[in-house]
Amino acid sequence: MGSGWRSAMQTALYGADGFFVREREGPADHFxxxxxxxxxxxxxxxxxxxxxxxxxxxxxxxxxxxxxxxxxxxxxxxxxxxxxxxxxxxxxxxxxxxxxxxxxxxxxxxxxxxxxxxxxxxxxxxxxxxxxLDVLETDGRGRLRKVLVDPATGTETLGEPADPADLFWTSRWWPGAGRIEVxxxxxxxxxxxxxxxxxxxxxxxxxGHVRAGRPAFGTLTGFRGGRQVHPVPDGTCDVTAxxxxxxxxxxxxxxxxxxxxxxxxxxxxxxxxxxxxxxxxxxxxxxxxxxxxxxxxxxxxxxxxxxxxxxxxxxxxxxxxxxxxx
Known part of the structure; x- marks a missing residue:
């Protein structure tokens, strides 16, 4: 099932053994x-x-x-x-x-x-x-829904409809269909x-970017060992957007x-x-x-x-x- 990207990033980056918290290595080792x-x-x-x-x-x-x-x-x-x-x-x-x-x-x-x-x-x-942050995507009926992610694999599925706070921000700063990083x-x-x-x-x-140049497919990605990788929120890589x-x-x-x-x-x-x-x-x-x-x-x-x-x-x-x- 997975969780929203915001929750997954919080745990992966700042949890007890998160990417930015652990002492055995520093961010400079990865990007x-x-x-x-x-x-x-x-x-x-x-x-x-x-x-x-x-x-x-x-x-x-x-x-x-x-x-x-x-x-x-x-x-x-x-x-x-x-x-x-x-x-x-x-x-x-x-x-x-x-x-x-x-x-x-x-x-x-x-x-x-x-x-x-x-x-x-x-x-x-x-x-x-x-x-x-959370990520939204437009489903087949034109509705914005929250993207869920499996913390172990980075596999994504569509979850519940976007909540009011996300929709309010999106309407002003990232309007339209597609993939949106809230x-x-x-x-x-x-x-x-x-x-x-x-x-x-x-x-x-x-x-970053401004409204006139929002990326249609988003920017969420990962970095590990100096290389760009698939963003898996398991604490082993940087997850950034x-x-x-x-x-x-x-x-x-x-x-x-x-x-x-x-x-x-x-x-x-x-x-x-x-x-x-x-x-x-x-x-x-x-x-x-x-x-x-x-x-x-x-x-x-x-x-x-x-x-x-x-x-x-x-x-x-x-x-x-x-x-x-x-």
Whole structure:
């Protein structure tokens, strides 16, 4: 019979021995994100944090909150990229359901929920795509019904008709027949995270789509050992679906800006262009270093890959003037 995808994902990802909870391995063993691709990503976020700090007037304590922190990889690298003055004022918090990893800087707080009253920058990089959701499909009579999944095999069947909350969200954000990934749980999760910020910026970086480009057959998939696999919600693989970014953006009721990662990173100084060939003759070692950096930057800004991700941010209590990117 199976259960709805939302329930199955919750158990598979965040249950007692769920994919993101177990200690014997980390998510980075199974999939590659911008965080893992290159420290250039953390360097760009450090420059973004500097701009938030300036917009806030350089507060005595600057909160840096990473929601969905994994094993603390992003915070560790980001803190190393901050200028000394800002680093000395930072209060870093990793938000994650997994146990605190051994060896993490003791200055980094570790907690399961975002702290209330943040003044600074709240980050969520590839977090919302793992917030569990339900899937609907249109049956032969044109009715939207909930898709049920067998947790052991990933086999799907059609279950009961869609409930009112799913239909309400779908009518606004994903109308029409086909396969629909119901995004209101992501909307609610993001709104709660943004609500924890008293003064500053909340930034979400994730892969997703907007209403004009909803995928007809959905995006739900799995990752194991660095490879894309059939999404079986048994706890052995990541189960993920792209984010309805426009719905998430509207959920807070706070003005926002949303652009592609390619544009955002280029505004923050990450350039994937190759160094001039003449440099190879005058400074071969420097040429190779710059070539390596260009290759990493190219991966982060590739519009068909990581560069196609969305950056969505909201200003809270900063006067609303957006000076984060040019």
């Amino acid at each position: 590659r994100t911008s965080v893992h691709a290159s420290p250039l990503f953390a360097g760009a976020l450090a420059r973004f944090a500097e701009r938030v700090d300036a917009a806030l007037g350089h507060p005595a304590v600057f909160d840096l909150v990473d929601v969905g922190a994994g094993r603390g990889e992003l915070l560790t690298t980001l803190l190393a990229h901050l200028p000394a003055d800002l680093a000395g004022r930072v209060r870093a918090t990793a938000v994650e359901v997994a146990p605190r990893p051994a060896g993490l800087d003791p200055a980094v707080r570790w907690r399961p929920e975002p702290p209330a009253g943040t003044t600074g920058l709240l980050l969520a990089t590839e977090w919302l795509d793992n917030v569990p 995004g209101w749980p992501r909307d609610r999760a993001w709104a709660a995270a943004v609500d924890s910020v008293r003064h500053g910026v909340a930034l979400c970086v994730d892969y 792209h984010v309805a970014m426009d719905s998430v953006a509207a959920a807070t009721g706070i003005p926002h800006r949303m652009i592609r990662q390619r544009e955002a990173l280029r505004s923050l100084g990450v350039d994937g262009s190759r160094p001039p060939l003449d440099l190879a003759r005058t400074d071969p070692a420097g040429y190779l270093r710059r070539l390596s950096t260009a290759g990493a930057a190219a991966e982060l800004t590739d519009p068909a890959g990581l560069g196609g991700h969305w950056w969505l941010w909201h200003h809270i209590g900063t006067g609303g003037r957006d000076t984060m990117l040019g």
